[in-house]
Amino acid sequence: MKLYEMATTPSCRRVNIFLKLLGVEPERVTVDVRSGENLSSHYRNISANLKVPLLEIDDDTHLCESVAICRYVDAITPNQLYLFGRSPLEMAQVEMWQRMVELQGLMPAFQAFRNLSGVYRDRETCIELWGEESKKRVAAFLPVLEQQLAKHRYVAGSDLTIADISAFVFIKVCENALQLPVIGHYPNISAWLQELQQHDGFSA
Amino acid sequence: MKLYEMATTPSCRRVNIFLKLLGVEPERVTVDVRSGENLSSHYRNISANLKVPLLEIDDDTHLCESVAICRYVDAITPNQLYLFGRSPLEMAQVEMWQRMVELQGLMPAFQAFRNLSGVYRDRETCIELWGEESKKRVAAFLPVLEQQLAKHRYVAGSDLTIADISAFVFIKVCENALQLPVIGHYPNISAWLQELQQHDGFSA
Numbered sequence: 001m002k003l004y005e006m007a008t009t010p011s012c013r014r015v016n017i018f019l020k021l022l023g024v025e026p027e028r029v030t031v032d033v034r035s036g037e038n039l040s041s042h043y044r045n046i047s048a049n050l051k052v053p054l055l056e057i058d059d060d061t062h063l064c065e066s067v068a069i070c071r072y073v074d075a076i077t078p079n080q081l082y083l084f085g086r087s088p089l090e091m092a093q094v095e096m097w098q099r100m101v102e103l104q105g106l107m108p109a110f111q112a113f114r115n116l117s118g119v120y121r122d123r124e125t126c127i128e129l130w131g132e133e134s135k136k137r138v139a140a141f142l143p144v145l146e147q148q149l150a151k152h153r154y155v156a157g158s159d160l161t162i163a164d165i166s167a168f169v170f171i172k173v174c175e176n177a178l179q180l181p182v183i184g185h186y187p188n189i190s191a192w193l194q195e196l197q198q199h200d201g202f203s204a
Numbered sequence: 205m206k207l208y209e210m211a212t213t214p215s216c217r218r219v220n221i222f223l224k225l226l227g228v229e230p231e232r233v234t235v236d237v238r239s240g241e242n243l244s245s246h247y248r249n250i251s252a253n254l255k256v257p258l259l260e261i262d263d264d265t266h267l268c269e270s271v272a273i274c275r276y277v278d279a280i281t282p283n284q285l286y287l288f289g290r291s292p293l294e295m296a297q298v299e300m301w302q303r304m305v306e307l308q309g310l311m312p313a314f315q316a317f318r319n320l321s322g323v324y325r326d327r328e329t330c331i332e333l334w335g336e337e338s339k340k341r342v343a344a345f346l347p348v349l350e351q352q353l354a355k356h357r358y359v360a361g362s363d364l365t366i367a368d369i370s371a372f373v374f375i376k377v378c379e380n381a382l383q384l385p386v387i388g389h390y391p392n393i394s395a396w397l398q399e400l401q402q403h404d405g406f407s408a
Contacts, residue, residue: 048352049304061293068300075292088279089265096272100253107311130334148252 001026001073002056004047006033010106010169011066015053017165018070020201022077026055036123067098070162083162090157097148097156097163104141105170108134113177135178142174142186149188153195160199168196205230205277206260208251210237214310214373215270216257221369222274224405226281230259240327271302274366287366294361301352301360301367308345309374312338317381339382346378346390353392357399364403372400 003019003026005012019026031037031052038050046062047054055063055072063069074083085091114120115131145167148155155163171193174180183190196202207223207230209216223230235241235256242254250266251258259267259276267273278287289295318324319335349371352359359367375397378384387394400406 048300048348049308057293063296063300065300065303067303068296071299072292072296075295088276089261091279092267092272092276095275096252096267096269099269099271103311104253107307125337125340127331127334127337130331130337133329133331133334136329144252 002029003027003069004029004031004043004052004054004056006031006052009033009052010110010173011051012053013172014165014169015066015069017168017201018083018162019073021081021083021160021165021199022073022079024073024077034119039123067162082159083165085156085159085161090159094156094161094163098161098166101145101155101163101166101170104144105138106166106173108137108141109170109173109178112138113173117177135180138174138178139180142180142182142189146186146188149192154192160196164192164196168193168202206233207231207273208233208235208247208256208258208260210235210256213237213256214314214377215255217376218369218373219257219270219273221372221405222287222366223277225285225287225364225369225403226277226283228277228281238323243327271366286363287369289360289363289365294363298360298365298367302365302370305349305359305367305370305374308348309342310370310377312341312345313374313377313382316342317377321381339384342378342382343384346384346386346393350390350392353396358396364400368396368400372397372406 003015005015005028007013007016007030031043033052037043038047038052043050046056047064049064051064053066053069055069057063063072071084085094112131112134114124115126115128115134118126145155152158154160155167171182171189174182183193207219209219209232211217211220211234235247237256241247242251242256247254250260251268253268255268257270257273259273261267267276275288286294289298316335316338318328319330319332319338322330349359356362358364359371375386375393378386387397
């Protein structure tokens, strides 16, 4: 397996934490997204969404979308971590919180960052007002996450799952890219972050 | 099982097609989202995201997020439809196309509709310019879907999956809510739609 990535992006960070927890170490190829290397004709031939990360399984088989890559690697790697949950109810609760973190947290955070910073202004129209509105929606989601972590040890309940990885990367985007301070302001999120960082993969 | 829903919304339509394919018929409770019934204190007690649909499993257990509901019902219902895929690779490919349809199609379509129509202006800030930009991004995704359906019978490959349900609802939003005509303009999408409508659930 070969992973095409730009390791510093949140989506690649998500996949890399997942791989680290499973102990999987694929061959790696760096794709410079900022300079547009992901728009080359070679990349167009192998990637359906032109983004990183992309997993090459063999010459003819490629997977994009971070969560699809995680699901594949999890399914082919014998392990007892159950990062997507175990029972039908647990699997559904992981999916539910994973989606809430993505749809109310990570995606608005990406939209806030891209529209406010204009980092990809060379290839997309940026609407600053939407960036500001998205940042407000991100800030409104933090108390929802805080409340969930007041009641549960991890985001989807009592076990570490992919929802924690997504929420961890979301908090990093809040703090580092959006100047939305979290640590120290939300005690339960702060304690959960501290616990996560004791696992390999989160600490790097 | 009890499903809280407003049947006409795209998210409820998605879950209802899924349930129909599996032959599952839960008890139903209508929630009038337009008038804000989903913001009542009773609903706040049972729903983590305040949206429809919501599945009540028992008095203390509720699932929100459409795909989480589908995953749960699929896991507890003996069936050989494999709507989330079968082998590790197929499951990952379903997840990949499901997410592409959601992130590049359905979510921008929702953002276009909500920001342009102002249907929830009483409870969210609408940015018309973002509505227009989102509609352009939706239009840019249609050729991607057309190309995939030129190569494959269904959205994620050779079998009917949840990615087809999501794409079907996406096309309906394009045609009915965004005035983006699809049928007749994209031959492969049009043929696929015609085939889908022969399945119970899609035709309603």
